[in-house]
Structure formats: structure tokens, C-alpha cells
Amino acid sequence: MQKRILIVFLLTSVCACQDSNKNLVSINGLTMGTSYTIQVVPNENELDKSKIHKNIEKILIDINQTMSTYINDSELSLFNQSKFTGWQVLSEDLFRVIAHGNQISSVSNGAFDMTIAPLVNVWGFGANMSNRVIPSNSVIQSIKQHTGYKKIKVDRMTQRISKSDPIVTIDLSGIAKGFAVDKIAQYLNELDITNYLVEIGGELRGKGRNAEQQLWQIGIEQANPLERSVQRIVSLENMAMATSGDYRNYFESGGTHYSHTINPVTGKPIKHSLAAVTVLHSSAMHADALATAFMVLGTEKSLILANEINVALYMIIKTNEGFEERYNKYFKPFLTNHVY
Template identity: 40%
Template sequence: WMTLAVNSLYRECWMVKHLLKPVMSVCLTAFSLTGGSISEPVEVQTLFGYAMGTSYSVKLVSTLSESRSLQMGVEGVLADINGRMSTYLPRSDLSLFSAAAVNSPVPVDSKTIQVVERALQIAALTDGYFDPTVAPLVDLWGFGPTARQSVVPDLVELETLQAKVGYGALVVDTVAETLSKTAPRALDLSAIAKGYAVDLVADYLVEQGFSNYLVEVGGEMRFSGTKPDRVAWRIAIENPDSTSRSVFGVLEMADGAVATSGDYRNFFELDGIRYSHTINPKTGYPVAHDLASVTVVMALCIDADAYATAFMAMGKALTLQLAEENNLAVLLIYKDGASFRSVQSSQFTAQFGLIDI
């Protein structure tokens, strides 16, 4: 009985071994043909998160596993900029500079030096309508790190702080990497640091071997290449209406940066008057004109971001004049009674054609 049982078990084992052998051979062959793994499709992948007090997104042409490996690197770039240029963090470069005494050099990171230096250049090019020392006024009107009620400031307080605004008092030492001031000043780089962060994330993606991407931080964007079907990236320009979200026009881009500034999202109303977060450094008051939004297209996002803010402070006529003199691509949407109209610079028309409501 034991012999019969053993012989029977032996036959069953032999059958399993030889019947399964072809199946196993096929499986091994298929596995070897794929190099040990199933190839992933190359598609538009999206990374999303929060940094610098706002949201960010990165769209890039890659495989899913490749894009996932970039998330920490992207967030590291954004966290580094925020840690150095935030007005909310007490140990940031800007906070240390603002607290420093007059004529006392403050060591800062080379990135901060680079952004402040570019901010001063754009301040000069825009006749001071972009001014990185506007921080006290931004805070006074309730749009800075100090919590305030939505009220119109006292005139005496406003005039006192207005005297502390002026980029000419900043001193940048690029060799020693220090910032100092010849008069009481505080820095606010919120209108240029996000654009700079976009550029650094784009540089990081290129370093990792990617050439087709769209980087967006707080609405400021930079593009490169195309989607997998070789179609350009498309960006919708929003109608400057605080009561709804609708599309004014669409831009197609393969390379470059876009920044939009407007008065229709961050504001407060008092006695029927809207007070925008964009402060005119020359008056100390929020902008008060018919210009509702400005879209600027440039090579670098650091420049587009700063110019968009300057143009919102300037108003329509001065912006168009400066744009034509410097061959800048600018789209302006302005109020006309209860509706909106648009006007654009010659360079914008040359790049995108006529865009109208």
C-alpha cells in the first residue's frame, strides 16, 4: 500500500512539473522581453501642494514614477525661498533686515541678494511704482503679517509710515552678501519672490532632465516645451470679476513666463468703496483707477511678477507707454461702466494676436 501511494504521488508530481513547465517558460519569456518590468506611459503628470502661503502645481511630461520622485525636491526649493523671504517668519532674511538698525549690514543668503538686487532694478525702471520697501503700508492697510480690521488708516499714521518707504535707502553688497539701509526701512518681496520661486523650480526640473513642463505658484507661471501630442501649453486669463470665475481669453505658450495682477480677489470694501491689496507707493493708498488686471509675458517669471504689480500701480496710460518704449508684452483689462474692455501692447499682439471680450 505504501509503494502504491508513493508511486501515485510520484506520477502526480511528474505531471505537475511537466504540464506547468511550458506555462512557466512563457511567463519567464514575457518577463524577460519587458526587461523585468512593465513600461510606464509618458503623459502629463501633475504635482500639487501648498507653499509660500499659497498653492502650487507642476505639470510635466513624464512617467508617473518619475514625477513622484520630484515632489520632495520641488517642495524643498519652495520651502527654502519661503524660509528666507517670508515677512511672516521672525528669522527670515527679510525679518532680520527689517529689525536691524540703520547702517547695520545684515548677512543674508545669496538668493535673497539676487531677488533684492533685481527688485531695485525694476523699481528704477518703473519710476518707483514697484517698491520693495512698501511693507509698512501693506501692513497698515491690513494686507501684511499684522492682523488688522478692514478699516481706512488714520491719516497721521499713514503719513508717518509713508516716510519710511523708498527703495533708494537700500544698500546691497553683492560681494559680502549683506543688506543695509541708510534710513528706517522694511522689505516686502511678495510681489517678486513667487515669480523667482517659479524660475527656481523650473531650473530644478531642467537639472533633473525634464524639458516639457508648466510650473505655477500662486498664479504665476513658467512654461517650457509642449505636451506629449506636441500641443503648446494653454493658459486661461480670468475675467477680473470678483463675483464669478470666467475666462477672458486663452494664451498658447511653448516657452516663457506669465504673471497676472488684479484688484478683484484680495480686497475689502467699506462704505461702497473697494480697497485693493495693491498699494501705490507714491500715494500710500490702494490703487484707485479703472485698471482691473494686468497680464505680463516675459522670459523669466521673476520679472513678469514684479512688472505686473508695478503696472497695476501705474494705471493704464503709463503702463502702455512703458510697455511700448521697452517692447513688453502686456494685456490690460479695465472697467468701462458695468463691463470690461481690454487693450494690449504691440508686442503682446505680435505674440498672441488680438484678444478681446
């Protein structure tokens, strides 16, 4: 799902190299259908860049082999292929991500739903994006019979999950990148690296300071599909950041705008004025899933939920005059004074 709209201004070449700034090491590559960049400001000890790059690649390969729906024999694919409706024991990582996604589904009243890939596909936003035909209500309702987060049960005591419908499937595209960011951050922490920025497909997590000994500065993109420019600058201090929006990935038919963000309740693209959201949290996985949920909920419901669960939320909202921004008290401390 191509939902990330964040300007990060990071290197994109597939390499592990020393930046022109002697105090910054950049490691770049491809994963999960997108790119990743890790920036590290070394401590006094010399870094083995090649070894770190190799270990990061292994972490990402393992996550893909566990959670990708594009790998036929991944652990998740095998679960989806199975018609067994009893309890199934999962690996620690897969269980953790599904259990957390299930928690976000519950908190958001189903706005985040890991089972809606068939709905995403029927609207032409899945793997075959060239086949975009408006599905009939009967087709949507037929698919919805086999979706819904409540069809997935989680047993945290025994690390097992079950599905009440043998046809239901799970897709982790709305949470797996965030988990991968957290996993790499955990690895860097284990190396006692205190200053880094991890980014995968627009999901970020920063710790410490950049090469200029300043907080990591991240740009939030303006909600303008015709150009890329910065709306706001966020200073990340030991925090993760996820952004979701609907103004780039959409199609129009018969004069109607169809967003790639599908409301799991209606089975149809969202129809409200919220154009983009940015979420800050200590966990990239948590922020990732909530960003999707907030895009489904819309402005007012998102603001209410974010305040209830003490999450930093920033929103760009479409108006008749253009766009306006809203953010809650938890987000305000991370904004720089400069507005573009």
C-alpha cells in the same frame, strides 16, 4: 498679498501622482500661503516622481527659510529685525531677488516697492485682514517716513545691501513666488526635462509642449468678482506669465472702493480704471514684479513703460459699459484666436 487672479485649471490635491493621461505627471503641494502645481510630460526616460517631488519641496522650503516674513528666523526676517544701517552680506538667492526688485523699482519710478508692507498692513490687507479701518493722512505720512525703495542700497560687486533707515523693512511677496517658479524651472532644466508647466499661486512658467503636443494653454480670467470665467487664452512657449488685479481683494467703506494694491507714492489704494494686468517674460520673477508695478501705474503709463522695455502686456480696463481689453504688440503673438 492675495493678488493673483489667473485661471490655470490645474490639479490642486497635495500629492505627487500619475495623471489619468499616461503622458502627464502632476506634482502638487502647498507653499508660501498658496498652492503649487508642476506638470511634466516625460521624455523617453522614466521619471522618479517621488525624488523630484522631494527635491522640489526642499527648494521651496529653502526659499521660505530665506525670504519669508512669516518665519521669525528667516534670513529676511533677521535683516528686517536688525537696526544696523551698514552694509550686510546676503545669501546669493536673497541678494538676487532684492537686487532685481530694486531694479524694477527704479525702472517703474517706485511703482514697485518692497518696503511698503507697513502701508499694506495699516490698510488692513496684511496678515490681519479683519481690522480694516481707514487710516488718517497723518498716520499714512508717519508710516511713509520709513518706506521707500531708495532707502535700500544695493552693491552688486560685493553682494551686499544696506538700509538708510533702521526701521525700514523688506517684503518680497510681490516677487518671491516668481523667483520660486524660476528656481523650480531651473531644476527641471537640469534634469533635461523639456516639457513642463510650473505654477505657484498663479505665477507660471511653461516650456515645450503639453501632453497633447500643443503649447501650454493658459486662461486669463474675466474681471468679474461675481463669477470665474475665461476672458482670453494664452499659448505659453518657453515663457513665464504673471497676472495681477484689484477686483477680488478689496473692501468698501462709505461707498468708496478700496483696492488692496497700494500706491507707494501716495500710501493709499490705487484709484484708476485698470482692473487687471497680465505680463509675459522669460523670467517669472521679472514678470511678477512688473505685474505689481503696472497695476500701480495704471493703463497709459503701463503701456508706455512696457513698450519702452519690450515687455508683453495685456490689460483689462473698467469702462462705463463694463470692461475692455488692451495689449501691446509684444503680447499679441501669444493670444489664441478665440475670445470668450
